[in-house]
Amino acid sequence: MNAIDSESFLLPQIHGRSIFKRVIPTVNYLERTFKSLEQNRWSYTDLKSWEQQIIKGYALQDIIHELRTEDQQSKVSIVRNQILKHNANDLGTYPLAIYLIVYFIQQTESNQYKSFVEFAQDNGITQNLNSISAIWSCGTKDGKYLGILDDSLKIIDIDFLHIWANSTPSSIRKEKLKITVSTAPPLTESSYNDHMECFKASINEAPRFTGVNSFKWSEYVMGKEYDIPQAFNKKFDRLQVWDYCGNSTNTDLDALLVVLSWGGMDRKHAKSLLNNPGPVLDIVRGLRSEKFKSRKEAFEYIQDKRKQGLLPGMGIGYFTKLICFLQPSLNGYIMDQWLAKSVNLLLGNPLIHIASKTWVSDQNTPAIYEEFCTYIDNLASEIGKSGFDTEEFLFSIGGRKKGMWRGHVVQHY
Structure with missing residues (x-):
């Protein structure tokens, strides 16, 4: 991210x-x-x-x-x-x-x-x-x-x-002065049709992203003295992350580690974040106990902690992963660079601020996050899929063998 x-x-x-x-x-x-x-x-x-x-x-x-x-x-x-x-x-x-x-x-x-x-x-x-x-x-x-x-x-x-x-x-x-915001090209009716046609065609790929090995990642971040569950010794996919986090017998810290390792968070960033785990675990507890009444409220609460300097190394792309996996009833989607670029491209305007072409910046407000999620909700209705499935289709697949939609975003954004 x-x-x-x-x-x-x-x-x-x-x-x-x-x-x-x-x-x-x-x-x-x-x-x-x-x-x-x-x-x-x-x-x-x-x-x-x-x-x-x-x-x-x-x-x-x-x-x-x-x-x-x-x-x-x-x-x-x-x-x-x-x-x-x-x-x-x-x-x-x-x-x-x-x-x-x-x-x-x-x-x-x-x-x-x-x-x-x-x-x-x-x-x-x-x-x-x-x-x-x-x-x-x-x-x-x-x-x-x-x-x-x-x-x-x-x-x-x-x-x-x-x-x-x-x-x-x-x-x-x-x-x-606004050059820090990466903007999508102007949208014409023709380009909109091209983008949407490509996105809808890419749905047939049924992508499934898996993270890094959670055991090895957690061992580096937490140290070998931490009792890492053997269940971590695999690469989680999205459904498995939801299942793990939804199991109340799993600790808040272990649920957090699964989400961050699935996302491939830089291990040095994670060590910095967990050097003082209190603030982020407060967020985890709040989400898992369904403290928040809306995704916008959850975003605002977490963003406030980041502004206070309590979440070093964790930007919007990662803290929206917490909203996504820890309180899925909110239908809060992950707002990382690929989802942000996808939505900006389809909208034809820079709804989500992207700094240095790849960073979902702190200029993004709770209102922007709500608008971003609402767009995905509406797109989901249009294609007859769930919001989370639509989010996954928009994320597509990266790496050398990029998914159809990811390649389209890289080419046109």
Whole structure:
């Protein structure tokens, strides 16, 4: 699912901008600036000059009215979206300081200030200790505020920086700010008929996707000391995943492992997610106990946890798998890149936001997910199949011998 590999290292430049030059901010932090805005009745012109700098640095000056009535979590989401919309060359030093701190932690495997001083001096960023302290303070504090670092300065959302780095917002042609969204070609009546005809013909293939060996995958993720059920020693197909998760005698953790291994989640991502399993197991318990009244409600609940940085390594493509398999009564479908591209192609418009051509981005809202699922429901009625069967037909088969529909999507999207 994840085209953006969280194992890979950040580069020492982003959008052509070096992270070793012009990265020294004035000491200030988002949280403190928002408090100052409240005290000044959200008047940008009444801020101190150094406070205005951080607002400009995150390109917030034109959307202050949006921040005024939002809670902290929503403010965080707005700032993150502003970063993703902008070329690094058009932002100030503050988001670059976060990027630099994460780059440093990856390169040195250290989160100690003393090591950062040496790193900054060795890489020619600056020899001035006050300037180094400013980068460290701003980068770490805003990094924690935005859910990229935790309180111990562990990286908990490297995916966000990869999405930003792999997007291509133009600093010259402003209309290209939406280039992070992969769009389907314009739909004419002729092309719609061609797409739909191909999709309907592909149904005869009756594809059945199987995942990797769940035992081997789980052994890597959980370690050999974990008592992995022998039932895991196979490649599950979709029906077997539903059967396993629907059996209440199987633990929540084992049900989660089956879903993630079936989907082939990157094992390093899974280890990161399960380093603190509480938040994701809370989701699993809620879904298996049918806590949620609608798929939209379930999506919103899980997305909120992701925005809080509680689901490192798990994006929309994977957490919708939890909705699909753990509370199937919701008819919540998997919104990964292939389902998203399929629906976008048939609709002829980019309903689902796809960043860097392969990543179902965090810009997708619960309302978009509901519209996506509703489209599949309607398509299912049209072809006389169940929603889940239709979802599987849309997913098709990948690999070297692609299914008819997958090949069509690759060719036309």
